[in-house]
Amino acid sequence: MAKKIAWMLLLIMLLTVNFNNAGRAENGNELVYVVPIQGIIDGGTAAFVKRAYSEAEAKGANLVLLEIDTPGGRLDSAITIWQTIINSPVPSAAYVRGGAISAGVLVTLSAPDVIMAPGSTIGAAEPRMGEERADEKTVSFWTKQLEEAAEMHGRDKRVAGAMSDADIEIPGVVEKGKLLTLTSKEAVELGMVDAILGSRGEVLKHLDLTGARIEEAKPGLAENIASLVTNPYVSPILLTIGFYGLLMEVYSPGWGVPGTMGIIALALFFGGHLIAGFAGIEAIILFIAGVVLLAIEVFLTPGFGVAGIGGIAALIASIFVASISAQQAMISLTVVLVGTIILSVFTLKFVTAGKFWRAFVLGDKLNAEGGYSSANAGLVDYLGQEGVTITPLRPAGTMEFADGERLDVVTEGGFVPARARVKVVKVEGTRVLVREIKEE
Numbered sequence: 001m002a003k004k005i006a007w008m009l010l011l012i013m014l015l016t017v018n019f020n021n022a023g024r025a026e027n028g029n030e031l032v033y034v035v036p037i038q039g040i041i042d043g044g045t046a047a048f049v050k051r052a053y054s055e056a057e058a059k060g061a062n063l064v065l066l067e068i069d070t071p072g073g074r075l076d077s078a079i080t081i082w083q084t085i086i087n088s089p090v091p092s093a094a095y096v097r098g099g100a101i102s103a104g105v106l107v108t109l110s111a112p113d114v115i116m117a118p119g120s121t122i123g124a125a126e127p128r129m130g131e132e133r134a135d136e137k138t139v140s141f142w143t144k145q146l147e148e149a150a151e152m153h154g155r156d157k158r159v160a161g162a163m164s165d166a167d168i169e170i171p172g173v174v175e176k177g178k179l180l181t182l183t184s185k186e187a188v189e190l191g192m193v194d195a196i197l198g199s200r201g202e203v204l205k206h207l208d209l210t211g212a213r214i215e216e217a218k219p220g221l222a223e224n225i226a227s228l229v230t231n232p233y234v235s236p237i238l239l240t241i242g243f244y245g246l247l248m249e250v251y252s253p254g255w256g257v258p259g260t261m262g263i264i265a266l267a268l269f270f271g272g273h274l275i276a277g278f279a280g281i282e283a284i285i286l287f288i289a290g291v292v293l294l295a296i297e298v299f300l301t302p303g304f305g306v307a308g309i310g311g312i313a314a315l316i317a318s319i320f321v322a323s324i325s326a327q328q329a330m331i332s333l334t335v336v337l338v339g340t341i342i343l344s345v346f347t348l349k350f351v352t353a354g355k356f357w358r359a360f361v362l363g364d365k366l367n368a369e370g371g372y373s374s375a376n377a378g379l380v381d382y383l384g385q386e387g388v389t390i391t392p393l394r395p396a397g398t399m400e401f402a403d404g405e406r407l408d409v410v411t412e413g414g415f416v417p418a419r420a421r422v423k424v425v426k427v428e429g430t431r432v433l434v435r436e437i438k439e440e
Contacts, residue, residue: 030212032204033061033090037081041073041103043272044219044227046080052217053088063209066094066111067200069120072102075127075142082149085110095203096120096184096193105163109149114193115203116184122192123163123181139165150192159190229272236335239319242266243336244343246291270322283322290314379432382407382424386437389420399434409434 033056035049056064066085085092085107094100094111100122108114108122116122127134127142134142143164150160162168162180169176173190187193197203204210219227228234245262270284293311319336320329390406391397393416400406409424409432416422416436426433 030062030209031059032063032065032209032212032214033059034065034067034200034214034216036067036069036216036218037104037107038067038069039071040227041070041077041081041107042227043074043077044223044225045073046077046084048217048219048223049081050084051220051223053084053090055217056090057088059215061090061215062212063207064088064090064092065200065203066092066107068094068096068100068104068108069098070101070104070107071099072104072125075103075106075138078103078106079145081107082110082145086152093203093207095197095200096122101125101181105160106146106149109146109153109155109160109192112153113207115195115197115206116187116193118184118196118198120184121181122187124179125163126166126179127164143168155192156190159192225268225272229268235269236332236339238265238269239332239336240339240343242269244340247340247344248347270318283318286314286318286321290318379427379430382432383427384424386421386423389416389418389422392416392418393422393434407432411435 033052035052035056037045037049039045053064064085092111093113093115094108096108096114096116098117098120100108100120102125105122105125125142125146127138129135129138133139143161146160146164147157151157158168158170159173159180159182162170162174164179166177166179168174168180170180174180182190182192184193184196188196195206197206200214201210204212229238242262242265245260245265248262266287270287290311290313293307293314296307296311316333319332385401387399387401387407389397389399393399393409393411395411395413395415397409397416397418398406399409399422409422412425412433412435414436416434421437422434423437424432425435
């Protein structure tokens with residue numbers, strides 16, 4: 001009996017040793033995925049964090065360590081990051097290395113474990129519209145968002161709220177009329193963070209992850225582009241370049257630099273908003289539909305009708321769908337309208353008359369009054385002949401004579417629809433001018 005008990009004790013000891021060794025082996029394989037959140041928080045940042053969490057989950061990471069140093073940014077992007085953090089099965093910890101200001105407060109409070117570096121700060125999260133305080137509705141919503149994030153992990157929601165709303169007073173902490181910003185020491189004393197540690201190694205030791213493998217996520221090219229093009233100052237400029245380029249292309253022969261420039265600008269605008277998650281494929285579909293309808297209006301139908309109105313409506317709708325907010329869409333449309341008009345007038349009045357433009361475009365008229373003779377003397381034979389337009393003349397197009405011969409012609413400046421009778425009234429160099437024959 002004693003021998004059996006001895007064997008049983010030995011077996012238990014061996015199993016315990018094996019389990020401990022297995023635990024140490026598993027601990028040695030632990031992975032910490034470091035996600036830096038630096039600079040302005042925007043759509044590109046939100047897209048980057050979402051991708052990083054997906055990678056961390058796919059690699060079986062034991063922890064995502066958010067290393068934060070941000071002056072703030074877009075509230076909607078911060079909320080997207082908050083949702084990514086709380087919905088991820090991978091645990092998170094936040095390490096504030098510099099500042100967690102404004103939108104950075106929500107990102108920081110999203111993590112169950114929060115550590116700050118010596119000399120770092122957190123707070124000053126009042127929503128702003130330009131240089132002014134946001135409307136009361138926005139302030140109230142954002143304050144509740146911060147309070148909820150704090151409360152989820154047992155932190156004082158009043159302290160979180162006072163970082164956003166200057167009307168919140170906490171005796172001995174902040175008086176009414178002032179926003180709350182905390183040093184690392186003050187944050188620890190108020191229970192908003194867990195510790196003050198000076199390095200990543202100390203943070204991992206605090207979290208019992210000493211010796212874990214470290215992988216650091218980095219923003220990709222697409223996410224960096226998304227951050228740039230979703231900037232509220234850059235977006236209207238891209239749209240203006242896009243619309244101006246397409247407009248200039250309509251009034252110039254062939255396809256050239258303006259159209260290419262416009263397409264690239266619009267691709268950056270819609271692609272960046274798509275990557276940042278502000279827009280879906282429906283915005284691109286609306287934009288393409290708008291361009292197609294306008295092309296039909298310009299090249300296939302006389303005047304301005306249903307296709308033109310529908311095209312403009314689709315383009316405006318695409319900007320609203322792709323923009324971060326209706327207010328941003330209105331700002332963008334205003335800038336596009338004013339900017340396109342100014343650029344178009346400047347181009348037509350100054351650029352086309354300058355020496356640089358004349359280096360690429362022949363500005364002299366090759367007519368008889370100027371002492372020039374036709375490069376193709378045979379065109380003079382068409383003077384006085386009549387025919388029918390095959391395409392609309394806007395003002396250029398094609399006509400057909402009675403014998404079936406076709407010729408590229410231009411009007412004297414007006415619009416002539418397809419299947420209209422016209423007469424050749426003038427030949428200038430290689431230009432054949434026609435005039436519509438009005439039925440009496």
